[in-house]
Amino acid sequence: MENTHGYIPSALLAGGIAGTSVDVALFPLDTVKTRLQSAQGFWKAGGFHGIYSGLGSAALGSAPTAALFFLTYESVKHFAGSETHWSPVVHMCAASSGEVGACLIRVPVEVVKQRAQANRYMSSLQVLKNTVAAEGFSGLYRGYISTVIREIPFSFIQFPVWEYLKKTWSEYQKSEVEPWQSSVCGAIAGCTAAGITTPLDVAKTRIMLAEKDSLLSRGSIRYALTVVHKEKGVRGFFSGILPRMMWISIGGAIFLGVYDKVKKTVSKYYLKKHDHIT
Template sequence: MSILPNSTEQVLQSASSLSMEKQNVDTKKQEKKVESDGISNTQKVWTSLISGAIAGALAKTTIAPLDRTKINFQISNQPFSANAAIKFLIKTLKTEGLLSLWRGNSATMVRIVPYSAVQFTAHEQWKGILGLNGLEKEKPGLNFLAGSLAGITSQGITYPLDLMRARMAVTQKTEYKTLRQTFVRIYVEEGILAYYRGFNATMLGVIPYAGCSFFTYDLLRNLLAVYTVTIPGFSTSLIFGAIAGAVAQTSSYPLDIVRRRMQTSAIHGPINSQHYHTISSTITKIYKEEGIMAFYKGLSMNWVKGPIAVGISFATHDTIRDALRKLIVYQNQKQKKDN
């Protein structure tokens, strides 16, 4: 009679043991997914995507009037000066109204939201792939490479939208009314390859731009950590981002001039467009007609708008990302206590 209870007890103990082992395995799997900072890589990706998208949208909307002014000087033979830029802004206000200063900003938003989201996320992921997390000071070359690869990744995905934004920024509203109309008109009049006019120049330019931008920003943050006990806040990130933006803009600006000419040359007709089909022909034409300083036309405005945009972008991204991740860690810790 005593055999049955003992047998039943052994079966229950065995089942309980198997259940405990399964729970332990599941717990270990979850622990492997969650990294040392308390969040998983999946959570890192989506928090960086959200914060990057908001950061890019806010930064570009802030400097949109200056951006439109800069592009108009980049694609023309008119010499740039602060006085000429102010006259352009006043003329645009009088003839087209206040909102015209943000003309093309809808196209910018369509592009910059995915661009900025992908760029910040790609940078973090490339740093992980290259084994850089926490070792930026020891491996500056790889740190620069991670930034460049992030720029290439984001620019490659969103390039056609950048071209359409440039077209809308330098034309009257009657020529390209909407982003959809711009997309269709370019395809009908110039063909599908027109969406990638200036692509090579852009890729060459984004390597020093994104590389210098992320490298300088990380360098300044690391120096702050070494020589002070200050934790970088919004204002500190804003200043470091502004410095990074100035360095990045200066390093890549000549190629920015080249790509803008290639992107918008078709507006002035096929005869003008044929001189801007390749990087070499574009450089040659600009140099012969306008001289070496033409490659830096509007750079002084970029020293104003670039640092503002990059500073806002970095500071906003880091603030939102850190807030989201703190919330995730808090919720994870709360769940562990409840369990």
């Protein structure tokens, strides 16, 4: 049975550390993916130059985004009870709830980050100021719905697969999985989810990078995919799929492995503290 003592601080701390670790470590791959998906094309968007453009916004937003996600995820699991035959459904609902909340922070960060990635001559702060000046505060939430629509199917796949692989491995070795084993499970789950949901990611990127008042900027995923199909055909739906799968596979390993490690460490601390008091 998973230790639930101190699950709130452990989820916050573990999520924050895990989110920052993966976003900073794998930022160049994310930049390559964004530029491959941009309407202007990879080379015109900057190619391999300024590969760290937008890192500031990503580093600043990753910790609170991941912390909020895992706080919600663990809370739903804790109160719904995940140790039942309904556990895959609980994990899906927990992950979806986490994504809806986390996107309140993630979307403004993504808007600033991706625009900085697609324009290597502008810093994250300049992009933020320009966006607010031109579109108001609401401009920072361009693509919120499309991001949520992308993240929910992704989480529907990633987290139940991750939890299932961990459970299966744990039953096989008759002991709880180690953080490195959780990392392997996270890499497989992330890679699978990334490949399947790439078309939604392409649509989200196009919407966030679109010119103000354009049809694309209205946030319709269907219209965005129609534009992509007209420009590049079916292949366009999978623009950037290799760096995306690579990025999320490695990211899943770091993200979920670090999360499990920090979570267990903090939980053990709270358990010892609780036992000492009682």
